[in-house]
Each structure stands twice: as structure tokens, then as C-alpha cells.
Amino acid sequence: MTEFANRVEQVSISGIREVFEAAGEDAINLGIGQPDFPTPSHARQAAIEAIENGRADAYTSNKGTQSLREAISTKYDREYSLEIDPEDVIATSGGSEALHLVLEAHVDPGEEVIIPDPGFVSYDALTHIAGGTPKPVPLRDDLTLDPATVEEAITDDTAVFVVNSPANPTGAVQSEADMREFARIADEHDVLCLSDEVYEHIVFEGEHHSPMAFAETDNVVVVSACSKTYSMTGWRLGWVAGSNRRIERMLRVHQYGQACASAPAQYAAEAALTGPHDPVDEMVDTFERRRDLVLDGLDDAGLEVPTPSGAFYVMPKVPDGWCDEVLERGVVVVPGDAFGANGEGYARLSYATSTEDLKEALEIIDDATTAVR
Ligand SMILES: Cc1ncc(COP(=O)(O)O)c(C=O)c1O
Numbered sequence: 344m345t346e347f348a349n350r351v352e353q354v355s356i357s358g359i360r361e362v363f364e365a366a367g368e369d370a371i372n373l374g375i376g377q378p379d380f381p382t383p384s385h386a387r388q389a390a391i392e393a394i395e396n397g398r399a400d401a402y403t404s405n406k407g408t409q410s411l412r413e414a415i416s417t418k419y420d421r422e423y424s425l426e427i428d429p430e431d432v433i434a435t436s437g438g439s440e441a442l443h444l445v446l447e448a449h450v451d452p453g454e455e456v457i458i459p460d461p462g463f464v465s466y467d468a469l470t471h472i473a474g475g476t477p478k479p480v481p482l483r484d485d486l487t488l489d490p491a492t493v494e495e496a497i498t499d500d501t502a503v504f505v506v507n508s509p510a511n512p513t514g515a516v517q518s519e520a521d522m523r524e525f526a527r528i529a530d531e532h533d534v535l536c537l538s539d540e541v542y543e544h545i546v547f548e549g550e551h552h553s554p555m556a557f558a559e560t561d562n563v564v565v566v567s568a569c570s571k572t573y574s575m576t577g578w579r580l581g582w583v584a585g586s587n588r589r590i591e592r593m594l595r596v597h598q599y600g601q602a603c604a605s606a607p608a609q610y611a612a613e614a615a616l617t618g619p620h621d622p623v624d625e626m627v628d629t630f631e632r633r634r635d636l637v638l639d640g641l642d643d644a645g646l647e648v649p650t651p652s653g654a655f656y657v658m659p660k661v662p663d664g665w666c667d668e669v670l671e672r673g674v675v676v677v678p679g680d681a682f683g684a685n686g687e688g689y690a691r692l693s694y695a696t697s698t699e700d701l702k703e704a705l706e707i708i709d710d711a712t713t714a715v716r
Pocket residue numbers: 376436437438439440463507510511539541568569570571576580581
């Protein structure tokens with residue numbers, strides 16, 4: 344019988360789903376990884392118009408429409424003064440496909456990929472799928488990734504290290520100084536830095552910085568997406584930007600695996616990127632108010648929690664049995680070890696849910712914490 348490929352046998356379905364399945368129907372879900380806002384209407388409208396006038400019927404160029412790639416290039420110039428040629432961008436099926444392209448194009452079997460632990464679940468899985476070996480590294484106490492830890496973990500076998508800011512599951516935002524260090528490490532050690540910036544606009548304190556802005560070589564590639572910024576997770580539209588030689592390699596994977604990103608989604612993304620930014624600003628303001636509410640509630644419950652500066656997650660330290668107790672009382676949270684071994688003793692709470700639900704959940708959490716202490 345044909346056996347299953349080893350690469351795939353090393354990957355299991357995310358632990359997050361198991362938590363959802365264990366929850367009752369009326370549970371308050373703080374496990375959600377997507378904004379609870381509508382996609383901006385100008386983005387929806389652009390897709391509708393493209394469909395109605397027949398512009399979305401055919402394949403686009405493999406890299407994506409010229410106008411979308413120009414919009415992405417203009418965005419980097421406007422927001423970070425970063426010059427990215429539209430030819431050096433591939434529009435992908437969400438940030439997820441972009442991560443896949445980077446790893447498939449740069450990791451040989453047996454090579455190592457340094458990933459933050461706790462970190463977004465895809466880094467470990469996609470490394471295995473590329474035939475590589477994940478090398479999880481621990482975070483600082485404030486849940487940011489220390490460039491020194493990454494530098495120490497680099498060996499002759501390292502192909503890639505992953506930086507994710509703002510981060511899932513921690514909400515942590517890396518400082519400019521850290522990003523400069525990541526760029527230096529990528530340059531000096533001649534290893535690729537994969538910078539996952541899908542939460543780039545959801546920052547409450549400080550600013551988002553990309554290591555690409557500081558690198559002197561082409562050893563940084565950037566992944567981002569419309570998913571979180573514009574509440575467009577269902578549209579499946581992200582991108583990867585990098586040097587031309589890297590993009591040409593990634594295009595080989597994209598061309599045969601995907602052909603092109605969905606055409607209607609490309610038109611929606613272009614409108615989202617070039618249209619008014621108010622919906623994003625309003626969403627980020629709301630997330631900041633909710634973050635403060637959740638931090639206060641967790642603090643009142645006596646839990647230690649680093650203050651996250653971005654995304655829409657908090658990661659408190661929790662006592663043994665806490666996640667089960669909270670789940671039994673009808674609040675879904677994700678145990679920290681779903682994001683790596685070092686996540687043990689933590690839980691991820693998403694506040695991409697209504698303020699009323701958050702308030703109710705925090706009361707339940709308070710009681711549950713007393714019960715397990
Ligand atoms: C850190 C991080 N990167 C990438 C992704 C993938 O996003 P997309 O929905 O665009 O594929 C996610 C989704 O949760 C994420 O949290």
C-alpha cells in the first residue's frame with residue numbers, strides 16, 4: 344500500500360480546533376483568530392463590480408494583477424518608505440500560502456527553521472511540510488523574541504528564522520532596536536529572516552517596524568495579508584514581498600500549486616489597500632479599549648499577564664487546570680501549549696469578540712481562577 348509521506352505524518356491538526364469542539368453551543372468564544380468586524384464596504388463593492396463586469400472570470404497573472412501589486416508597492420512606500428517593485432510581490436491565498444511559499448522555496452530537507460515558542464501554529468507545521476526541522480526558541484518574559492536567542496540558535500543548518508510582530512499568540516510587538524538586530528543577524532549570518540507582519544496595523548503602543556527596512560542584503564522577506572487589517576479572513580488574500588531572485592523561486596511553487604490568487608479577492612484587496620483607512624482605525628481603537636478591559640479583568644482575577652501592544656490576543660500565566668475549568672464554565676480559551684512547549688502554563692485569549700461577551704467572560708474567569716487556586 345502507498346504509505347503516507349513522512350512530512351505529512353509529522354503534522355497534526357491544530358490543537359485550537361479540539362478546544363472549539365469541546366465547547367458547548369452557548370460558550371463565549373475567546374479562541375477566535377479573526378476580527379469580529381465586517382470587511383469595509385468599499386472592498387466588498389470592488390469585488391462585486393469586478394464580478395459583474397466580467398473582470399474576475401479569468402486567471403490573473405500568476406503574481407497577481409498589476410494594479411494590486413502596485414497598490415501593495417505603494418502601501419510599503421507610503422507607510423514605511425520601503426521601495427518594493429511590484430514585480431517583487433506575489434499575491435497569495437492569504438498569509439498562510441505566503442508562509443508556505445517562503446518555506447518551500449528556501450528550506451531543504453533536514454535544514455532548520457528557527458521559530459518563536461510559543462508561536463503561530465503554522466510555522467512548525469509548514470516547516471515539516473517543507474521537509475525541514477523546526478527549532479523552537481523561547482521568548483523573553485515580556486513574550487517578545489530576543490534577537491540574541493535567535494543568534495545563539497543559528498547553526499550551519501539554519502535556513503530561516505521567523506519573526507512575527509505583532510505576534511500571535513502573545514500580542515507582543517518587537518521594538519525597532521530588535522528589528523534592526525534581526526536584520527543584522529540575517530545579513531551577517533546569511534540566513535533568511537521570514538517576517539510575518541499580518542498584524543502590522545493592529546498596534547496600540549509604539550509603531551510597527553519591518554526588519555526589511557534595516558537589512559543591507561536581500562535576506563528578509565515579508566509576509567502580510569488583508570485578513571486581519573481589513574477583516575478579510577474569508578477572502579483569502581495575502582502576499583509575499585522579497586528580492587526578485589527569491590520571488591522568482593517562490594513563484595515556481597505558487598504557479599503550480601495555486602496558479603493565482605482568487606481574482607475577486609484581488610479586486611477587493613486593491614480597494615481595501617487604496618481606499619479610506621477609517622474602518623481600520625476604528626477597529627484598532629476598539630481593540631485597544633477591549634485589551635484594556637481584558638487586562639484589568641485578568642489583573643482583578645489575580646493573573647499575571649504581560650501587556651500586549653498589538654494584535655488582539657493576551658497571554659496570561661495560568662494555574663494548573665485553569666483552561667479546563669474556564670472551558671467547563673462556558674468560556675473557550677486556547678491552552679498555551681497549543682502554540683509550542685514553552686506555552687505551557689499560559690493561555691491565549693482573543694478579544695475579537697463583543698465587549699458584553701468579554702465582560703461576562705471575565706466574571707466567569709474570575710470565579711474559575713478562584714476555584715482552581
Ligand atoms: C501570525 C499569523 N500569520 C499568518 C496567519 C495567516 O493568515 P491568513 O488568514 O491571511 O492566511 C495568521 C492567522 O491567524 C497568523 O496569526
